[in-house]
Amino acid sequence: MCRLVLVTGAAGYIGSHCVLNLLSNNYEVVVIDNSSTSALINGQQLPESLRRVELLANNCVKEFIFGDLCNSDVINKMFKKYRFDAVVHLADLKNITESIEQPLDYYRNNMISIINLLDAMKRFEVFNLIFASSAVVYGKPKYLPLDELHPTGQSLTSSYAKSLYMTEQILQDLCTTDPKWTVVSLRMFNVVGAHNSADIGEHTTGVPKNLMPYITQVANEGRPELRVYGSDYDTPDGTGIRDYIHVEDVCDLILKALNKIISDNWSQWYAFNVANGSGHSVLEIIDIFEKKLAQKIPYVLVDRRPGDIGHSLADISLSKQIFNWEPKRDIHLMCESAMNWQKKHINGFDCIHQNVNQ
Numbered sequence: 001m002c003r004l005v006l007v008t009g010a011a012g013y014i015g016s017h018c019v020l021n022l023l024s025n026n027y028e029v030v031v032i033d034n035s036s037t038s039a040l041i042n043g044q045q046l047p048e049s050l051r052r053v054e055l056l057a058n059n060c061v062k063e064f065i066f067g068d069l070c071n072s073d074v075i076n077k078m079f080k081k082y083r084f085d086a087v088v089h090l091a092d093l094k095n096i097t098e099s100i101e102q103p104l105d106y107y108r109n110n111m112i113s114i115i116n117l118l119d120a121m122k123r124f125e126v127f128n129l130i131f132a133s134s135a136v137v138y139g140k141p142k143y144l145p146l147d148e149l150h151p152t153g154q155s156l157t158s159s160y161a162k163s164l165y166m167t168e169q170i171l172q173d174l175c176t177t178d179p180k181w182t183v184v185s186l187r188m189f190n191v192v193g194a195h196n197s198a199d200i201g202e203h204t205t206g207v208p209k210n211l212m213p214y215i216t217q218v219a220n221e222g223r224p225e226l227r228v229y230g231s232d233y234d235t236p237d238g239t240g241i242r243d244y245i246h247v248e249d250v251c252d253l254i255l256k257a258l259n260k261i262i263s264d265n266w267s268q269w270y271a272f273n274v275a276n277g278s279g280h281s282v283l284e285i286i287d288i289f290e291k292k293l294a295q296k297i298p299y300v301l302v303d304r305r306p307g308d309i310g311h312s313l314a315d316i317s318l319s320k321q322i323f324n325w326e327p328k329r330d331i332h333l334m335c336e337s338a339m340n341w342q343k344k345h346i347n348g349f350d351c352i353h354q355n356v357n358q
């Protein structure tokens, strides 16, 4: 039977890959995005990412709503029109540095959106939710690898991390008070790479805040050099170590989690790590690209960024066991697919940004 899912933030990086995976796996999908960080070409019916998703899937979304989750009328209208089996919430603002500089914007967007969404879900009795959480809720690691029992909410330095932590608290309270709710928080580590077609990928504007698009833009001579933030961390080469996961592996897990919460009579709140279970330093990633491309990647070592930690690494045994899931794409494939996307799209989707509030 075809299930109907609402995907928020669907035009974004993970959202577009997730919608493609759902459309390819017998789900019907309604999507909402305000295009605050994704690209919408003026006059087009769909954001460019979703237009390409429909071509790749040879299938269409049921409806694209160009709307803001901070507007409860928009959400209520959607829930009145459709009877959803579940919601996948991928619409948080996620830039750590920006969130430190603009806390109010981050709290407004991330907290009002989730409250509006949960209010509507409760009113219209849709109790299944997948929430895109992040490893940032663990704060500065007390031990590694990080498992799901590691304390959360301590030593959080950015408003982004705090907004996700607070959201997890709200979700847990909700599930404690009402057993009808089933909520899965997927704590994603560093999501990278692109669909193997290289037709969709991570669209960035300005200087990329994440390593992978930054390196690929330098490699393609779109930027003169890479800035490596922090070279005095307590790691073997002094640069930050992260646990990278391919975006398609993330979407496979979202699909498995959806299948489970819709059909398995789960109830409660659960948290799962989404990562590869192996860490790579910035210099190691640069080395992989240099070998693959047979060219030097120019870089400079600069100060640490506020809010960053030195070493992050996940224990993914729980996700593997519960969902029978295994990340299939290694770091080489992650780098390769990120490079292929960048080569094909020097300027991302290369469209004019048009925000719903403009």
Ligand SMILES: NC(=O)c1ccc[n+]([C@@H]2O[C@H](COP(=O)([O-])OP(=O)(O)OC[C@H]3O[C@@H](n4cnc5c(N)ncnc54)[C@H](O)[C@@H]3O)[C@@H](O)[C@H]2O)c1
Pocket (backbone or CB within 6 Å): 008, 009, 010, 011, 012, 013, 014, 015, 032, 033, 034, 035, 036, 037, 038, 067, 068, 069, 070, 089, 090, 091, 092, 093, 094, 109, 113, 132, 133, 134, 135, 187, 188, 189, 190, 191, 192
């Ligand atoms: N990319 C990662 O490495 C990563 C890691 C951990 C967690 N996450 C989480 O996964 C989710 C998706 O991340 P992404 O990398 O795809 O980000 P993204 O910025 O590419 O996508 C987010 C999408 O949400 C939309 N959006 C934001 N606020 C909205 C609102 N109020 N109403 C409607 N749409 C809105 C944006 O326009 C954008 O298209 C985020 O919530 C993020 O916190 C991402």
